[in-house]
Amino acid sequence: MEYTAEVAIGLRRDVRTSLSYALSKLTKPLETPKILKYVVVKPSIYDPKLVGNTNPNVVKAVICSFKFLGTIYVVESDNPLRKASNAFTDCGYDNLAEERVKLVNLSEEQTKRIEMPGHYFRDHPIPMLLQNGYVLINVPTVKLEPEKITIGAGIKNLFGLLPEVNKRKYHERIDDVLIDLLTIFRPHLTIVDLSKIVIGHREDGITREAGALLVGKDPVAVDAICADFFGIDPMNIPHLKMAYDLHLGEALVDRIRVIGTEEQKAKLFELCRL
Template identity: 30%
Template sequence: MVSKHDTNLSRNINGDPVVRNRLHQYSRARPYWLLFNTHYVVDSLVSILPLLEANGNQRVAIAKGSDPYRTTLQALNYFKDEVSYKPCDRVVIKPNIVRPVASKKGITTDVRVVEAIIKFLRDRGVEDIIIAEGGNPGTDKAFKILGFMELKMKYGVELVNLNKDEWEEITIPDSVVLETVKVAKTVLECDKIINVPKLKIHHMAQITLSLKNLMGVIVDNRGLVMHDMIDEKIVDLASLFKPVLNVVDGIVGAEMDEVVGNPVQSNVIIAGVDMVAVDTIGSAVMGLDPNTIKHVQLAAKRGIGISNLDHIDVIGEMIKTVEKRFSTAYSERKLKTYGLSNPLSEEDKLYMRNSFANRDPQVSDPYRK
C-alpha cells in the first residue's frame, strides 16, 4: 500500500529541474511507487516544462528594494505562472527563525517577506497555509516576538512549531552519509513547500540558504545529527524535498556568522524553483565563489539542481549591481565566548559538537542551524 508520505513526496518534487533523475532514484528504492503515482509523475514533468528556457537554463530572479513586502512580491511575480496551485493544496512556508531576534539584525526571516508569500498564495486560491519552523527550542517565543502571531490572526494561517510535531523516520534513498532522519509530519504530509531562508554566512557550512534551511524540518537535535560531515548531510536531506519556490530574504543579511553575525543591508530578494541555482546566485550576491561552496557543488553533482552559472539565467537585477562582499570570518563574540581559534581547527569543531551533545536538549544551542 502506498503511504501518504510517498504521495506527498511525489507532490513536493514539482519544479525539480532534474525531476526524472530524482524519480528514477526514488523508484529504485520503492519499486511500487511509480506504478501507483503515475498522475503525480505526469504533473511533475509537466510543471517543470515552463521553467526551462529554450537553452535549458534555470531562472533565478533578483529583486531590489528596501520594502520587504513589495520587493518579495516583485520577485514572486516572475514565477506567477510557472507553478500551478490548487485551492485544496496544503502549503508549508518554511522560514529561518534560528533565534527570537528582529530580522533587521540579519538573523531571521522578515515576517513581511512571509506575508507577501501568503498574499501570493491567496491570490491563487490557496487557503490552507502553514508557517512551520523548528530552528530552536524558542520557536514559540520567536513566533510571538517576530510578528508571526499577527499573521495568524490576520490571515487565518496555522503556526506549527516543528520541535513539537509528530515525526516519521525516513530512509533516504541513495544517501551518502545520512541514512535515516526524523522529519516532522507537517512537512511530510503537505502538498507543497515554499522555502524562505535568510541570506547568511554559516560558521560550518559557509552559507545558509535554501539547501541548509531544510535542516529545520528535522525533529531531533539538529546539531548532533547534522554538524559532523555537514555538507554531505545537507545534500542527503535536501534530496528528499523539492520546494516549489525558494525565496531568500536578503533585505538584511548576516556576515561572519549565522547566529551572532553582523547585519548587512543588501536590499535584495532572490527567488527561484531550483534550490541549487538559487543558492549559487545567493553565494555570488554575497561576493563568494559558488564553486567553493561544498554542499552546493555536491548537490549539483547529485542531480538536485544546477550550480553552473552558465546555465542559470538571472532575471531582474544583475548580480554585479547588488553584490556585497560578506565577511566569512568567525565573529569575535563567538570566538571569545568559546575560546576558539580563527579559523576553527578540526579540534575546535569537535569540541563544539561534543559540548552541545552533552547539554540539556531544552537549552538553546546556537549551533543547531
C-alpha cells in the same frame, strides 16, 4: 549560452511589490501536487536575539501571495538556543497567525519514520505535516561563514525541518545530511530574504540594508547565485557541488539566468562583498 535555471531579483519600494515583481518574471508556473492539501512556509529563525532571521514582513508577503492555494503552515523546529514557539513570538510572527495561517513547532508534531536517500540517513522520523500533498516554500536568509568560505542559505535552511532539538550531532557530516533533506524536501519555491545582509558573525550584530529578494524554483541555483554575490564559487561549497553532481539542481553560475537590471545586480554584488 543555454540557461538551465533562472533566479529573479525583487528590488522595489516594499516587500510585497518586490515579491510580486520577482514572481512575475519567472517564465514557468509553480508546479503543485495533483492533490494539494496545504502550503508549508519555512522561514529561518535561528535565534531571535541575533541578526539574520527571516523578516516577518517577507513571510507576510509570501502568505498574501499564496494563501489562495489553501491553509498555510509556517514551520520551525526547536534548537538548543530556543523553542520554536518562543522564537515565533520574539520575532513578531504571532501577528501573522489567522484562521488559515498556522504557526507550527515541528518538534511538537507527531512524526512517522520514512525512508531517506542514505547519504546520511537510511530512515528518519519526520513530522506528519511534511509527508505529502503540500507545497513547500523556503524563505531563508543568507549567512556568510568567512572561516569556512561558504554560505548558509536555502538548502541549509532545510536543516530546521528535522524535528529533534539537538541537531549538532549532524554537523560533522552536514553536507550528507543536507543532500538527504534536499532530496526528500525539495522546495517548490525558494524566496531568499535579502532585506538585510549580515556582515561577519551574527553575534557582532552588524547588518547592511539591501531591501531585496531572490526568487527561484531551483533551490541549488538560488543558493549558487547567493554564493556568487558573495564572491564564492558555488562549486567550492561541498553540498552545492554534491547537489550538482547528483543532478539535483544547477550550480554553474553561467548556466543560471539572473532576471534583473544591471543596476540591481551591481547593487547586490556591492552590498554582499564584505
